[in-house]
Amino acid sequence: MLHPIAPDALQQRLASGEMLLIDIREPDEYAREHIIGARLIPLNAIDAEDLTVEHSRAVCFTCRSGNRTAIAAARLLAKGFPESYALEGGLDGWKKAGLPVHFNPRAPLDLMRQVQIAAGSLALAGAVLAATVSPWFILLSGFVGAGLVFAGLTGFCGMARLLKRMPWNRASLA
Structure with missing residues (x-):
């Protein structure tokens, strides 16, 4: 199971550079709105992605609400990070906490x-x-x-x- 992490705690760890944030949503979703600094690796392409050079840091996976991340937890844990987290509430939880996102109103709806x-x-x-x-x-x-x-x-x-x-x-x- 991925360890849950609260949005404010994630923000602090991202600011210190000790954690990598991976957004597992689709490119059209990410283009419209995402957490600043999140790296896009769609869930359907995560198995092909070599992340071994990133293993010196903890990783947090996120999606829109947290559901996709929870469903795919076993696949995400298999990426071999020593510390793996899931953002509580996903992007929706991040926004609910009042934290900043990149929003492109010109991008189409997902x-x-x-x-x-x-x-x-x-x-x-x-x-x-x-x-x-x-x-x-x-x-x-x-x-x-x-x-x-x-x-x-x-x-x-x-x-x-x-x-x-x-x-x-x-x-x-x-």
Whole structure:
């Protein structure tokens, strides 16, 4: 298990240079907002990352809320740091403690939030159109629901892939 560390204690250890902070979120999430000084190593790429030169320091892993870090604790501990921590509450806990973050308002929302907005909008539009125009529009809501179930079962989200190709998302990751 990763040892929990409070945001204020982490800030002190980061300031002294004795600790490395690794953000395991996706690049689109990191581009929008992150803790100043955090190093981005997405969870899906952490196994390929050689961090042996960093083993002289303790490490703290973080994500948005702390959930991804807790779920991936065994993988993160396997990186071999003598001291491994998880930021309590993740980025949300850091902000709640009133500590500074780098925020880029021009960066797009993270991809999963875009999917939620698009899927919710399509499902709502289908329901409203079914009630006001034609009952056949309920198929739109059903199609979106089926797509979400498929994405959950397989890990493949066609809507996320489509949104990732949109101009506003390509520009932020380049």
